[in-house]
Amino acid sequence: MNRTSRRLLDLAPFLLFVTVLAIFGVQSPKFLESGNLVNIVVQASSTGIVAVGMTFVLLTAGVDLSVGAIMFVAAAVAGKMALAGWPLPIILPVMVAVALMFSACNAFFVTKVRVAAFIVTLATLFIGRGLGLRITETRAMNLPDSFLELGSARWLGVPLPALLFGGVLLVAHLVLTRTPFGRQVFAIGHDVEMAKKAGIRTGRVLAAVYLISGLCAAFAAMVSLGQLGAVSPKFGEQKEFAAIAAAVLGGTSLFGGRGNVFPGTLLGALLIQAIENGLVVVNADPYLYPMITSVVIFISVWLESLRNRTR
Amino acid sequence: MQPATNNQLQTTNNELLSFRGIEKAFFGVKVLKGVSFTVPAGGMVGLVGENGAGKSTLMNILGGDLQPDAGTITLEGSGYAPLNPQDATRRGIAFIHQELNLFPNLSIAENIFLTRFPRAGVTPFIQRGGMNRRAVDLLREVGLEIPPDRLVETLSAGERQLVEIAKALSIDARLILFDEPTTSLSERETDRLFALISRMRARGITMIYISHTLADVFRLCDDIVVLRDGEVVGSGATKTFTTEKLVSMMVGRTVSQLFPERRSLGKRGDEAEAGFATGAPLLEVNGVSQPGVLRDISFTLRRGEVLGLSGLMGAGRSELARILFGLDPRTAGEVRLNGEQLPRLSPRELIERGVAFLTENRRSEGLCLDASVGDNFTLVTLPQHGRTPLRWLAGASLKSAVERIRAVVKLDAKTSDSQPVRTLSGGNQQKVVLGKWLLRQPRVLMLDEPTRGIDVGARFEIYQLIHQLADQGAGVLVISSDMEELMGLCDRILVMCGGTLVDDLPRAQFDRERILRAALGTNQEAAP
């Protein structure tokens, strides 16, 4: 393999992303307008933020199926409070608290009782969904405009959701690559028993990882609320799936110990959103959406694996 | 320093550590049965015993990985009952595990400082530069000139062992536990390690040293403790032991020699009887190359030959064997088996043609750790027990194969066939991998560090087995870092250096000095 193709492969995920943009751009010049590109980022924010938290969990060879349910409960509580007239500065911290309570429960059962993460979070998924339905009384809630304003607010011209996404991404990237905790997450993902032998306090690290995932779910719920201005009984449904997909698409291994949030998870989340966006912009046949999306996903992982293999 | 409370075993009165009646059982099987001995401050104690005698278990208790069922440990006069490895580190105990405890997905420096990362000031961030600089110093001390930000997964087994040692050095330890630290080190690295050990002794660091290389134990240790079947069967100053005495204490019988007699190839008179043309080429390697790893390797392995492959760490011996077995790619060269050119190298096809390869990484490449002893033994030969068309397994023949092979490799009698291999002692795990390949009755056997962690008693039998295979017409390629082993076992030794073959010596010309010189390469003055 010569140098140039080597370098091309190195850039593969990025190039694919650009290719997708270019193809849609040719189909409809509106696709490449800055407004639309910003749209893509904003729309990817909610899933992207959950996916960042999920990446932490996946890196430890765990999984968190409860993120969507946590989002739902947090949003349901927020909705109730908003309708009762509470101000945002109180509601937002409460959402975080609710999410952390749930993820603390996940953390407890995973680290102390040592139940498999899949089962624990599956159970909290059910519990959370049920609780959310109970809180909302299975009704849709339309929230006051303060949420929508938050969702479309801009700071220095950058929409708040994108800003939050960027912030979460930056912090997560620094934590994973630059702090002791981050490196220990990778060690645990390779082998918990070994990590214990090496003197890592595995319980604490694991617990922290689930709390981070819950925290991200709370942020994602805020972003979604800001976008929708409403809570329906389907709020956050299947989010866990979208988040795992974005993380894995970004090269994070389900078996732990391998992956990154930047650029991996970011590109994973953006790619899926860019396709969905582009399909709407070019007014594609609705029946083709899943097929086109899946083919692009497939090409993306394939390129990624080619790149890794020639390493 | 605490006043000595007790000096039952040792004559010195400044003991650092003492074990009293330590007991440990796994699944109802007693592994340690009341172990008591004392380690003097600043001393070096050799701990020897057969595979499965309980050496690692005892060290795991000391290192906080396991808790004893009964008994106490005293460290510097006060009670010491570590609940986890952190407790041990806090008390200044460093532990170099037999099974290397490194994370391949992290860099060398990160592995070294995993629980004590240097921070950049008050920030939560790792101070990368400082960490890497310290790592370079530590690596230099163990003799490893590798950038500290390289991922551990790119290191060979020997290099990893040195990283593990550097890691132990990084904590200012008062007591260092070495559990078979030299199994993947070649002569030069071993010498470096020993030099390091004596420097540390000079600084007053106490050490416990576990090894199956008795010569090293004699050379390094002041005192020796012999464990057999979980009990201390002998202890005392090193000078009170001889090799014979030590071995017979360990294995409970006398073993007169370390290597079996080898009738050299040329001298054999019963070729016709053996049913094969002695010396006919079996495996011919011609011009095998892979950039950066191997350059133009050519040699021939003949029937009935035991061929040794010597060289320093990183010389490319393991790479060569891996390429021959189809595990790594090659850019050039051809390989012939029995005169027939092999178009494609793949483990499956090679195994079908009677080739076997024992890799140097038993845990990651040799064993299914959570599978049972029986399943691991029979993994390679499984198809032979599967009756067509459904490949229905014959339980009885499987069982008898396992019975047979566990006797052949002398597997620890305490272990059962349904036990997961993860719970076996290191040496016994190695016996399982070896047995797995021996069951196949291969015609070409490639062994990378075959006796890693195997005790002297069993070693002898394994050498005998290798000779027996060769006598039946097989060709054996042995890679070993233990030059004694190569010289005792082989008919011919090839020496590698920097990815090329640099020397080829028949048995008659075996010479330590010459091999070592060849392995170091011609630009000898550059070497330290």
Added chain:
Amino acid sequence: GKSEAPPTAPAAPGKVKTVGVAFETLQTEYWIAGFEAIKAELKKRDITMLEAVADSDASRQLQQVKNFITRGVDGIILVPKDAKTCIPMIRAANEAKIPIVLFNRPADKTDAQFTAVVADNPKLTQETVTYMIEQARKTGTKHKAMVVLGDLGDINAIGRRDGFEAAVKGNESFIEVVARVPSEWNQEKAQAGVANALQANPDISFIFTSSDFLLPSITSALKASGRYKKVGEPGHVILGGFDGDATAYQMLVDGYLDATGVQDVYFEAQASVQALVDRREGRPVAELYLDPGFVIHQGNLKEKAARMWGANIRK
């Protein structure tokens, strides 16, 4: 199959004491409203109600219907997942001689016996969209239109899509459909899709959503692009929906929504229970009760609001 009827199933006509109500999902307000209406209707008549929700899983729903039969209910009200998978359920009820009513969704032609109380999705949608088109015609300009589709695997969503297409057909000269956004019945997807379509076609001035529960997604996208205007204001986007939920009612009252197709849940609930009682008591029962439904719009809001379920649930 087995011919033995469950022991508790009475062979002769009698009174209705217990009714099993099996819903496919309770995740939109429309279904909750229907559910509550049935509950109220049964309570009024002193009938015990057993409930089951299938979470969109047809196989689970079959199991739930069989559960009801096991429990010996006197009648079953079923919201089937789709027109076909419910047929074995109807058969099972027939075999046990328990009357069954399909609520809001019809079954395909079959030899099995049931009563259906349904609104005509395509027809009501077509009427709603036709009203919207009339409004568009009044403006005298050409309109670019967007339709928000439901789940392509959901029969109701397809019915509404077909109704929309049928209404647009023939009016292509001034209604051009430039965006068909699949929402998979997901608010977030709908919001993103609508925002994207508005980005690509800022001149869209006609939006129909296959269900009112997606209205918040549309309004938030409209608000973000500053196009959320009342009827009559310049730049108003003609907006229509289907179901008649509380959000739609509020938007009608506030003057943002042009029209929505309302299914008359009270009628449907009452007719369903009545059908069960009649059949049990030996009176003749029709095979099909059509909920006429109605289009509620700015012109008839006052007169029709009382029968709009969405106007009544926020109390």
Added chain:
Amino acid sequence: MTAAATTNHKPQTKNPLGWFLSEYLGLGLTVLLFLALAPFTPGLATSNNLLNILGYLLPLLIVAIGMTLVMISGGIDLSVTSIIALTSVVGAKLMTGDAGVPTIVGVLTMLALGAGLGALNGAVITLLRLPAFIVTLASMMFLSGFAIWLTQSKSIYGLPGSFLALGQRLPISLALTVVLALAAHLMLRRTVFGRWLYAIGQNATAAHISGVPVRAISTAAYAASGFCAALASVLLTARLETGSPVLGREILLDIIGATVVGGTSLFGGKGKIAWTFFGVLFLTVLDNALNLLSLSQFSITITKGAVILFAAVLDAVRSRFVVRSS
């Protein structure tokens, strides 16, 4: 011979806690759940209800068996529900309308299609060395979209009676399931293929070096999973008398959940058909009982979560007990 195998590593089950400590805890919990709820739950313990549970359970179990094989090999198959949907509509299209092929041809086509799609998944995963999760996720999206596009959202009715019998005559579906489960069980326990599958899941590198045809065997596991999905599709399609492009769409998490709750590891190398059976049985009985109790939906959901958690905690306690009591 040495004194081999004189000690038994497995925990003795003679002590009074033996039952609690055995791997049959899952089955025990199900029975316990059933007995505990029976007095309060009208109709739970009737033969009709049991038959009803069975009818619902069989297709789930069939898919879960395929999933177990894939998970033992260290993979995962998210595409099963889409394979169910696609084979359902393809089979229904073939057997109805003008084409109207005989039932046997239709069923065999469905099974072949399922196995083929599974094999394709497996081939892509092993040959291109891609993560199973993302490959099967992509094929889930693609196949489901394809099935819906193929039918333009319309389900297909009017299947021949001989086909419907497959799903509606309980003895037939029961026999099919039992045969499949036994075959899978024996295959795992008693054949070279089964041993290889475990070995691949435990350590694919070691297996490859030991001459196990890793690619072929993993691919076969995915093919088996596709086949099982297709067989489940036959039962479901016949049971519901409909070829539906969204058939089974909601059951993916139930399938994986039941398999994992049963004790099969997501990381490979560990799992048994019997465990999967317990897992499916547990979740199905729980679901059925909660339904019969006629609780409100949120109570059902919450209770379901709580019971799963409780069972998992018991299991965790059990495995620690096993270690300690030895």
